[in-house]
Amino acid sequence: MVPTSYYIILSVVLFTIGVAGVLVRRNAIIIFMSVELMLNSANLAFVAFARSFQPASGAINSAAMAGQTFVFFVMAVAAAEVAVGLALIVAIFRTKHSIDVDEVHQLKG
Amino acid sequence: MTTSDFNAILPLIVLAGWASLMLLVDLWIPKTRKDITAALALLGLAVTLAVLLVIAATGPTPIVAFGGMIVLDGFTVFLNVLVLGTGGLAVLLALNYLKRVNIERGEFYTLLLFSIAGMMMMASAGDLIVVFLALETLSIPLYILSGFARPRLDSEESALKYFLLGAFASGFLVYGIALTYGATATTSLSQIAAAVAANGALAADPLLLAGAALILVGLGFKVAAVPFHMWAPDVYEGAPTIVTAFMSVGAKIGGFAALVRVFFIAFPALAAHWTPVVAAISALTMILGNVAAIAQSSIKRMLAYSSIAHAGYVLMAVVAGGAGTMAGFAASSAVFYLLGYAVMNLGAWAVVMAVEKDGAAAKVDDFAGLGATRIGMALAMTVFMLSLTGLPPTIGFIGKFYVFRAAIDSGYMWLAVVGVITSLISAFYYLRVVMVMWMQSGQGEAVTPLGLSTVVTLSALATFILGIVPGPLMAAAERALLALLAKA
Numbered sequence: 001m002v003p004t005s006y007y008i009i010l011s012v013v014l015f016t017i018g019v020a021g022v023l024v025r026r027n028a029i030i031i032f033m034s035v036e037l038m039l040n041s042a043n044l045a046f047v048a049f050a051r052s053f054q055p056a057s058g059a060i061n062s063a064a065m066a067g068q069t070f071v072f073f074v075m076a077v078a079a080a081e082v083a084v085g086l087a088l089i090v091a092i093f094r095t096k097h098s099i100d101v102d103e104v105h106q107l108k109g
Numbered sequence: 110m111t112t113s114d115f116n117a118i119l120p121l122i123v124l125a126g127w128a129s130l131m132l133l134v135d136l137w138i139p140k141t142r143k144d145i146t147a148a149l150a151l152l153g154l155a156v157t158l159a160v161l162l163v164i165a166a167t168g169p170t171p172i173v174a175f176g177g178m179i180v181l182d183g184f185t186v187f188l189n190v191l192v193l194g195t196g197g198l199a200v201l202l203a204l205n206y207l208k209r210v211n212i213e214r215g216e217f218y219t220l221l222l223f224s225i226a227g228m229m230m231m232a233s234a235g236d237l238i239v240v241f242l243a244l245e246t247l248s249i250p251l252y253i254l255s256g257f258a259r260p261r262l263d264s265e266e267s268a269l270k271y272f273l274l275g276a277f278a279s280g281f282l283v284y285g286i287a288l289t290y291g292a293t294a295t296t297s298l299s300q301i302a303a304a305v306a307a308n309g310a311l312a313a314d315p316l317l318l319a320g321a322a323l324i325l326v327g328l329g330f331k332v333a334a335v336p337f338h339m340w341a342p343d344v345y346e347g348a349p350t351i352v353t354a355f356m357s358v359g360a361k362i363g364g365f366a367a368l369v370r371v372f373f374i375a376f377p378a379l380a381a382h383w384t385p386v387v388a389a390i391s392a393l394t395m396i397l398g399n400v401a402a403i404a405q406s407s408i409k410r411m412l413a414y415s416s417i418a419h420a421g422y423v424l425m426a427v428v429a430g431g432a433g434t435m436a437g438f439a440a441s442s443a444v445f446y447l448l449g450y451a452v453m454n455l456g457a458w459a460v461v462m463a464v465e466k467d468g469a470a471a472k473v474d475d476f477a478g479l480g481a482t483r484i485g486m487a488l489a490m491t492v493f494m495l496s497l498t499g500l501p502p503t504i505g506f507i508g509k510f511y512v513f514r515a516a517i518d519s520g521y522m523w524l525a526v527v528g529v530i531t532s533l534i535s536a537f538y539y540l541r542v543v544m545v546m547w548m549q550s551g552q553g554e555a556v557t558p559l560g561l562s563t564v565v566t567l568s569a570l571a572t573f574i575l576g577i578v579p580g581p582l583m584a585a586a587e588r589a590l591l592a593l594l595a596k597a
Contacts, residue, residue, distance in 0.1 A: 035273070063295060066296045088253075088265070
């Protein structure tokens with residue numbers, strides 16, 4: 001059996017790639033994909049931890065259940081975010097013909 | 110699902126169900142009569158409030174429902190009433206404003222109701238799953254609302270920025286929850302505390318500490334605390350002013366409800382680790398928010414930085430709660446501050462909406478001469494500005510007084526000193542508006558339809574009266590928090 005720590009290390013790597021993607025990339029879609037990567041790295045951590053909390057018999061207990069349930073919530077919420085996010089990106093593309101976040105700077109910080 | 114489970118979420122069911130129905134009914138309401146939709150939204154909020162109060166008055170409290178997922182206690186009821194009130198005032202403000210800037214669409218009210226449902230859910234969260242779900246339920250409608258004035262580019266831009274940074278923050282929050290779950294094998298707030306209490310070594314577990322830190326980052330974004338604040342000025346400026354007014358209050362209440370729930374109930378044993386961090390964030394937030402506000406000529410940006418600064422003052426109460434012996438007083442001072450902030454800030458935004466000329470962002474200079482032309486509006490704005498500064502006899506003064514006292518009593522004297530100094534700095538830009546209104550001559554003009562004047566009058570009276578007799582309200586806030594912390 002693959003040790004839990006391997007999964008967690010992979011999940012940390014994915015999360016870091018996601019964060020770096022958001023900070024470095026300038027295309028709104030790619031930033032958005034990086035956010036999805038962050039969410040899914042958390043999902044990976046959830047299922048890995050949930051598996052490690054399961055008793056050896058393979059029976060499901062409430063500790064394992066909590067993590068697995070959370071994954072479904074994250075996926076459902078991510079889907080809702082995709083719907084809104086892509087709609088916003090399409091709307092801004094129609095107005096500006098660009099989704100480069102560096103060109104979206106009418107509001108000065 | 111038992112009856113008490115059902116009772117605990119009944120207000121949420123009523124509001125969410127009402128919003129869904131409104132989405133349908135709105136199809137048959139002609140474009141010119143969207144005030145009917147607004148009336149329906151107001152009715153929905155009133156019905157929800159009635160249901161909530163009946164359940165709170167008749168049923169045994171606190172109700173712990175769905176195996177600890179949902180908690181209906183005094184804290185929930187207090188914040189729910191506050192959020193519903195904020196929503197009601199926002200509907201009144203929207204009534205005429207949407208028509209004026211030509212974005213009158215029925216969905217506005219439905220989205221507003223969904224967002225309010227998310228805020229209410231946040232106040233009753235007993236599990237990190239519910240915290241996450243509530244945060245998204247309150248945020249996603251706000252993303253759409255920020256872009257509501259499309260195809261105006263600044264509105265779309267504000268929505269895109271809010272969305273990308275909001276989703277980024279959610280990523281941190283979810284990952285923090287995953288690590289917390291990994292360390293404690295549970296997502297229930299009370300069971301996390303129990304797990305740490307049962308196994309002292311957990312309190313220094315890097316996994317749990319990293320989890321708590323990431324949750325703090327995620328929630329810090331939502332309440333716009335420095336250094337996670339950079340989205341706020343742009344989003345507040347670009348979004349339609351009515352949306353800004355609502356989210357500067359509502360999203361903040363939601364975020365702080367989560368902070369108080371998570372950090373006071375789940376992580377009190379880690380307080381030694383997170384208190385200094387939150388104290389630093391609080392100090393930075395107060396300093397940067399207030400200093401940056403001075404340089405702004407746009408009133409919307411100025412109030413955006415001011416709302417960042419106020420997040421710092423509420424964080425001060427969170428610090429006091431972490432530092433220990435007086436979590437009860439600290440939490441109730443935070444809740445009281447939020448209430449005062451809601452009242453004075455909504456009022457100030459209402460005046461900004463009155464002065465704003467059809468969608469063009471108002472400058473501070475647009476207020477020139479308002480004292481001569483619209484004396485009522487100018488008087489009300491003066492009250493709000495004095496209150497935001499924290500001068501007596503206003504609710505802003507009392508709120509700051511309680512927060513500072515909480516910080517001093519818990520040994521954070523330096524933080525209270527930073528608070529006092531930054532309040533003095535804030536006088537500079539708040540009183541500039543007052544000065545411009547009364548001393549400069551100009552063509553200050555304001556549009557004051559009935560809904561807006563009602564909100565301005567109510568908020569000004571509340572700011573003033575609660576500033577003189579804050580006792581009963583603070584007592585109510587303390588009662589609300591007693592139940593929360595007795596359980597923890």
